[in-house]
Amino acid sequence: MTGPVINSSLDTQPVNGHGAGGWRGALRQLASDRMGRIGLVIVATVVLVAVAGPLLVPYDRTAVAASRTGILQSPSAAHWLGTDELGRDILRQLLAGTSVSLEIGLIATLITVLIGTAVGVLAGWFTGFVDAVLMRITDFFLVLPSLPLMIALGAIIGQSLTMIVFVIALTSWPSTARIVRSQALAVREREVVARAKTVGLSSAGILWRLILPGVMALVTANAVLVIAGSILAEATLSFLGLGDPTRTSWGQMLHNAFVTGAVGNGYWWYFLPPGIGIVIVVLAFSLVGQSLERILDPRLAAAA
């Protein structure tokens, strides 16, 4: 049996489950897109560092300087990125902070995506009253200002990274929900769904087997971007002093640097590494996320 002959139509087919390859195809396309490739490499490196990093640098993270001469040292052979105001090794903190920042980003994203997808799919499928109610709830959370909310919650619950995760998720899920809802509405109109109805598939069956897979690709691209946003949000909140002082995250490092007056006094090895680290990681996830979006929506690619 000969395979399909070349199609004279010039449309590229979205990877979104259609055409050959599905996920593997998407990954292949991601690797071939220059921006995506760069992002992917950086993300892989960061993950590696987060997992194995602290093992690479054999200093005790919390070891405090023995005397005053050990504090705020500029980079040297003994301490590659210098020390902070308590004599602790900066590099070690940086590496430890990688995993904390990443962890928070991932957990916040997971919660965001779960809630956002559920709300979006249900609103998009049922439409009518259910949609209206869900969207009003979404709107409510959409306009909540995260900073004042954090400060208020911090005062009540107490500062912790858990609270940060909670607040980030609370204020991020609405935009995911809206995006998912649009896609769900589109998938709902596809002929595949009409046919599934005529075959006798129940609503639950259609939701699970057709709608959800149909939005998954978009959710993934969106999730990657949410990771970037979450890491940045955590950094922001910790920098402002709303984080947990006992956990080393890059935002927390920036906070400590600021409080110690590192900027004014030129202790660049204290604030530059975490700052640059945040930028690189957020950029990397953004590149991957945008690349995925382009792959999944050929129209965006055409405009690029």
Place this chain on the structure above:
Amino acid sequence: MTLLRVRNLAVTYPTSEAMVRAVDGIDLDVHAGEVVGLAGESGCGKSTLALAVARLLPRGAVMSADEMSLGGTDLRTVADEELRSLRWRRLSLVFQGAMSSFNPVMRIGDQIAEAIRTHEPDSYRRDVADRVGELLNQVGIAPARSEDFPHQMSGGMKQRAMIAMALACRPELVIADEPTTALDVMTQAQILDLIRRLADELGLAMLIISHDLTVLAELCDRVAVMYAGRIVEIGEADEIFGAAGPAHPYARRLLDCYPRLEAGQGSISGIAGSPPDLARPPSGCRFHDRCDQVIPRCNADDPTLHLVPGSAGHLAACHLVCAAQAVGR
């Protein structure tokens, strides 16, 4: 006088698996004032041929030809500037699904006027407006409707407007790709009538591409049938659609696929199998694995276009037809 001359045109698309020769050595002539049809099913290369002539192939496609000229201009090497002035003034196009390529936020009249002004920048505004009204009249649209937006027009009207736009700068050659697909049979009849009338009145040369043989029987003076990137038969429409029918087995079988009223219930024919994979074309004749008149030679020898015995200008690429000719010699 030959307007469009194409010799040995080939177009190759690179795909992830292999190079696919979508068009493989086509010779084609379109004379001034003549309507030529290009028939074929999906994947035969007819749309690719049209895009190649209009120099609109997608990036990555590789085109080669011994000759491809419109009037005196060599289309293969023409510079971008000249290509722009060539398009629409001498060569215009009506694409498949052209109805949906109107700008939805501009009035139809304005869009046609824009086409005129782009290619004839020195025209006076009033002349352009007059011309738009004249064009709409020619295609059977009341000139008052030039104020309409595309969504206010039906499919048939939009197709007429598309044709009006294609004629805006009085081109020598119009290439139309599936001009009546997606139209109702009644609207299709109206549009075909219109095209035939315009071709006759304006002395237009046209290249009409369609998978629908009935459309080509309606419109064309000459018809070429394509299969797997090649032209397998070309001749006068009267001969090919006439009593004797086509000479090439594929063209014959294709014509048989169109149900006839008199045939009675259940009598419908098709062609078994499917077109070859153009990345790995078969040896010998490309149709031999589906042909019901295959002879041993077809497996090994790839036939080229030869004169059908007893005709003038009717060519077919078939050993059976040519064998008869060889014997007659």
Place this chain on the structure above:
Amino acid sequence: MSVEQGTAVIAEIRDLRVHFPVRRGRRRLTAHAVDGIDLQIHEGEIVALVGESGCGKTTVARTIMRLQDASSGSVAIGGIDITRARGRGLRRLRRDFQMIFQDPFECLAPNSTAIDVVTEGLRIHRGDLDAAARRAAGLAALEMCGLTPATTIAERRIFQLSGGQRQRVAIAAALAIEPRLLVADEPVSMLDVSLRAGVIRVLLDLRERLGIAMLFITHDLALASVFADRVAVLYLGRVVEQGPAAEVIGSPRHPYTAALVGVMPKADAGHRGPRPILSGEPPNATATMPGCRFRPRCPLYRQLGEPEICQTDEPALPIIANNDRADHVVACHFST
């Protein structure tokens, strides 16, 4: 090649109406997409519903399949009015009526395997069968639709199959659950002309072997003439002529049918020349007017000097007496 057809009525459509609210600017109008249709389909019979776009034929199909709700009227399949059913009851009834969709590239999930598609209906409607039995039934259905060797095709993914093959898979999936009625909405119009015969033959074969009744929606009169037993011609949501296919197309009695037959495209060189092309566009369903709705485009109306009865009375389609399927009826005041 007609088969011994039982006289049992499988599908009975009574006074079906489907109205949509439509907004034109600030005005609220109603589109009468389907405006009173009566139709009977007998066991083993193939009835074609023909007409131009906007005539309501697709809406009829989708309403029968309960993808669209009827505004009034009833659709009875196997004696049960399916327009009343809902939820789980409706899903169970769906076993009796299945649909073949127009675009084989849009209606099947590209990453599913052929066998998955074919056995999906069995999983839903034949809970009594275990996986092995379902697979066997699925393979048998694929064989019956000409997809051989079935065991090989079964494991292919939909995106690897051509348009003609996908349609056959869709037909196999439908027949696996043994419906009484098959609604085919333009099943071959998106296929290359050389592939159509294969799919049509499969459907004819199914009618012969299993006696499935079919409602065939098409704009292609020539195809209807070689495939259908009876033809019903729709215009603006109503049936204007109905009868045996050969008769309706061979000797049409309604001026609209005559026009459709007249403009039928033919691959025939001697065909060029004046034909009865109707002026104007297919009408939109929001414009309601008194009298016959075909009046604005009717050549007979003009020929007869615009008789008044056409302006005041909507011609009714005579009821087909006694289930007589040879009856040829027409809704026109002046038909021949």
